Each structure stands twice: as structure tokens, then as C-alpha cells.
Amino acid sequence: MTTEPRVLSASEWDAWLGCPELAFGGVPIAPESRELYAALIEPRRALGHWDGADCVGTAGSYSFRLTVPGGAAVPAAGVTMVSVAATHRRQGLLTSMMRRQLDDVRSWGEPLAVLLASEPGIYGRFGYGAATTETNLRIDTSQVRLALPPGTDGVRVRRSSPVTALDACEAVYARLAEARPGTPVRRPGWERMAVSDPESARKGGSPLQCVLAERDGEVTGYATFHLRPAWDDAGPRGTVAVRDLAALDPASYAALWRFVFGIDLTSVVECRNRPVDDAVLRMVSDVRRCEVRQRDGLYVRLVELGRALEARTYRTPVDVVLEVEDTFCPWNAGRWRLTADSKGAAVCRRTDDEPELALSVSDLGAAYLGGVSLTTLAAAGLVRELRVGALAGAAPAFSSDVQPWCPHGF
Structure with a gap:
């Protein structure tokens, strides 16, 4: 077995990806997701431990820029695909990969490393601290109403395909990224992640759907979502699973929320990973029926x-x-x-x-x-x-x- 991690070669990609695939439960990664990961991965930033022909440990990072307080976009390593094979735990593989990775990040002149932890207890010993909180919502739209700001009725909401709308959505995302610390400034190619839609990730829902908010012909917001139909003896009980919802002004934001609240045959809106200060929590009539849950988000390491x-x-x-x-x-x-x-x-x-x-x-x-x-x-x-x-x-x-x-x- 290799005693030190080494950089991935192009021919080793499938074997390398197989290690985190198995470590995270062994469910095969969808072909379209594998293709997207292959396009985004930066091989010189991907490390692996090998036992013969088997990859038994992985750690990669993307070359991000991260918005920090004040609006600067600071070079940061986006740590990803960290895994150790179950057969090779407690042998120092993770520590050796974190050591090599942070040394590399420092040599590349990136002052920050960031990650999203699979388990919160892992990365503190390597100097990472939980810096953001994400909010998950499950809103009973049959009981909750929205207080709408002036101008909401002047916003047009129209349907579009997620791929057709991608450039307009990315323009909104880029403007919002400048204003919120912790937001990655997306590099070319990363916009594909926003519309990646493998059937295995839909949890029984529809293909990804999209609506755009417009004011005076300009796109001012967007929402992407899946619909999960359901029925009981009393009638429809469908769920709107919101993936992304963002807007440049309060009226556009409210118009998008009003749309997802009002979709026919649904009575629940689910949102994973919303900001802890999400304005929608001040727009709802009954926050107790929104089932607000919080958890750790982005971990930051000062390199x-x-x-x-x-x-x-x-x-x-x-x-x-x-x-x-x-x-x-x-x-x-x-x-x-x-x-x-x-x-x-x-x-x-x-x-x-x-x-x-x-x-x-x-x-x-x-x-x-x-x-x-x-x-x-x-x-x-x-x-x-x-x-x-x-x-x-x-x-x-x-x-x-x-x-x-x-x-x-x-």
C-alpha cells in the first residue's frame, strides 16, 4: 500500500471515484453525475491512497473563490470527495491526505480551505470550524399564508426549461454571490451543477422544473423545484421540493414564493439549505407550521x-x-x-x-x-x-x- 497519498492520473479516475462511491453507501453514482464530476475535477488537486490496484483513500479540492465579509472573492480550496475504505480505517490515511492537501493549498497561494462535512466531528482536528448554518423548512401551505410587499403583483412569473433559463439564472446568482459571505463564485462549468437532474436524486419527484421572475423584461429571480404528487382519502397532498429560489429584490422574491405556495394539488413546500436569515421566515403567517430545522453548513479552515x-x-x-x-x-x-x-x-x-x-x-x-x-x-x-x-x-x-x-x- 502507498504510504503517502499521490496525485491522481487520468487513467485512474474511475477507480478513484469508486472509493467515495463505496464509502458513502455503495449506491452507484448516476452516469450523468459521473460525467459532470469528471468534467469539474482538477486532477492535480485530487489525491489518493492505493493498495495495489485498489484506491482506498481519496481527497480532492476545487479551485474556488469564496465571498467574504466586505464582498471580496478570496481564493479557496473547496475540499471534496474525502473518503477512506472501510477496510483501511484507523491507519492514518485521512490524516496523511489532510496533511498533504493543506500543504498543497498553501503552496498554491490559497489562504482558505472550505468543506461541507458528512459528519461534524471529523474535521475539527484538522483546523476546520463550522462557519455557517443552513435552514431546512417543511411548510404546510394549507395553513400558512404569505405577507407580500408592495410591487409583488407587478412581477411576472413565467415557466422556462432549466437549461434554457440557465444563463439568466447564473446572472442572478453572480450578483447575489457578491453580497453574501460564504457563497462560492462559480467558475465556468459549475453552472451545469445547478441543472444536473439524475432521476435517482429526485426522490420520486418530477424532472427539475423552473420559473423565472421578471420586471420590465429583466430576469430578477428564479426558482427550480421538483413536484412529488401524493394523494390520500381527503384529496391531493403533493409536495413542492424547492431546490433553488433566489431574487434580486423583495417583490420578485415574494412573487416566487407565492408561486411555489400556490401550485395546484400540493399542500407542502420543502426547502433544504436555506440561509438562517431567510426573509421568507418573516413573510409567513405561522412560523411554527414551517418546521424550521437548522444544521451546520460550511466549514472554514484558515490556511x-x-x-x-x-x-x-x-x-x-x-x-x-x-x-x-x-x-x-x-x-x-x-x-x-x-x-x-x-x-x-x-x-x-x-x-x-x-x-x-x-x-x-x-x-x-x-x-x-x-x-x-x-x-x-x-x-x-x-x-x-x-x-x-x-x-x-x-x-x-x-x-x-x-x-x-x-x-x-x-
Whole structure:
């Protein structure tokens, strides 16, 4: 067996993909999904452990740009396809792949690595912190009404095929990505993921459907969804499974929600992965009938701490010395002085000054996008205040008006 992970060669793709396929339950990946993954994967960023001809460990990453507070799109490794064969667990394969991967990411000049964890307990030991929260909804539309803002009736909602509408939807996505931390700025080719529709992923629903919102002839929003018909003795009980719903203004947003609430023969709207501050939660008449559930979303790892902290802006002026613990990437460990002016522009440099706040790199990653408060982390004992008043000065600076969110998987 290989003692160190090595970069994937083109001829090894099928064997490499077979390892996560088996690790995640052994259900065959749909052919159209395999083709799309093959088109998006970057072989030089794909690592594998091999036992003879068998691939027994995998870890890949995409070269993303991630929106951070202030609107900058920062280079980030989007970690994906991490797996270890059940026959080769507890042999150090995962640790060796994470070690090689983060060293590579650093050498490529990417200050961040991000991932969506299959299990939340895995990645903290490698310095990742849960930085966003996603909201899942199951709304009883027979009982819940929407409060609509002025102008909603002036928005036209029309059907389109998802593929035909793709360019218009991507234009809306790109504009929204600039405003919300945690959103990947999609590279060419990634738009195909938004309309990938293997039958095996529909959970008994219809092929992917799409509607566009328009104002004055301009596309201002879109929704994609599956319909899952169902009936009982009392009549239709169908479900609208919303995949994406996004808009550039409140009226367009409301018009799209009104449409999905009103689809004939349905009484439930299901949404997976909505932002924690989703405006629809303030539009509904009865939030208790929306079955709101939250879970961890995007995990952030500061690969180059100084560059990462300088890449974002800060909500209030700040001058604080951080004592950072980072055993897995020791080049980040130690004291850093972070300063930001009234415009939010930051400088983060090594210092010998006395520390004022102490925390781990994973907890700094959790706070990085502004969705997790340093005050909350301190209340949990994860941030230690070493100078009285330091926390009160730093916590508002790290916060964000818009809650961070990663709207899609990778």
C-alpha cells in the first residue's frame, strides 16, 4: 500500500471515484453525475491512497473563490470527495491526505480551505470550524399564508426549461454571490451543477422544473423545484421540493414564493439549505407550521492566517492581539495583531505584544465569515479574554449584517 497519498492520473479516475462511491453507501453514482464530476475535477488537486490496484483513500479540492465579509472573492480550496475504505480505517490515511492537501493549498497561494462535512466531528482536528448554518423548512401551505410587499403583483412569473433559463439564472446568482459571505463564485462549468437532474436524486419527484421572475423584461429571480404528487382519502397532498429560489429584490422574491405556495394539488413546500436569515421566515403567517430545522453548513479552515484575515473587511474599527493555537498548520500558531480602520480595511501581522484574546484556529475559522460571534464562542469557553474589554472590541468587528451561507454543495 502507498504510504503517502499521490496525485491522481487520468487513467485512474474511475477507480478513484469508486472509493467515495463505496464509502458513502455503495449506491452507484448516476452516469450523468459521473460525467459532470469528471468534467469539474482538477486532477492535480485530487489525491489518493492505493493498495495495489485498489484506491482506498481519496481527497480532492476545487479551485474556488469564496465571498467574504466586505464582498471580496478570496481564493479557496473547496475540499471534496474525502473518503477512506472501510477496510483501511484507523491507519492514518485521512490524516496523511489532510496533511498533504493543506500543504498543497498553501503552496498554491490559497489562504482558505472550505468543506461541507458528512459528519461534524471529523474535521475539527484538522483546523476546520463550522462557519455557517443552513435552514431546512417543511411548510404546510394549507395553513400558512404569505405577507407580500408592495410591487409583488407587478412581477411576472413565467415557466422556462432549466437549461434554457440557465444563463439568466447564473446572472442572478453572480450578483447575489457578491453580497453574501460564504457563497462560492462559480467558475465556468459549475453552472451545469445547478441543472444536473439524475432521476435517482429526485426522490420520486418530477424532472427539475423552473420559473423565472421578471420586471420590465429583466430576469430578477428564479426558482427550480421538483413536484412529488401524493394523494390520500381527503384529496391531493403533493409536495413542492424547492431546490433553488433566489431574487434580486423583495417583490420578485415574494412573487416566487407565492408561486411555489400556490401550485395546484400540493399542500407542502420543502426547502433544504436555506440561509438562517431567510426573509421568507418573516413573510409567513405561522412560523411554527414551517418546521424550521437548522444544521451546520460550511466549514472554514484558515490556511494562511494573516492573508485570510486581511482579505475580509471588519464591521467596526478593531485593534487586537490574537494568540492562535494551530497544531496541524504550525505556521499559523502564535501571536497576531489585527487592526482595521473605520472603512474596515485590515492589516494582520506577527507581533511580540501581549495577547488579548486566545483561541484555536478552528474557532477563528468559525468566526471568520461573521456568522458565529466571538462572544458566543467565549461563553462556550472557546475564546479566552486575556485583557478586559478585548472581547467587546473585537466581537462586533467580526460580525456581518448578512448571515453567511453556502447555497450549494460541492
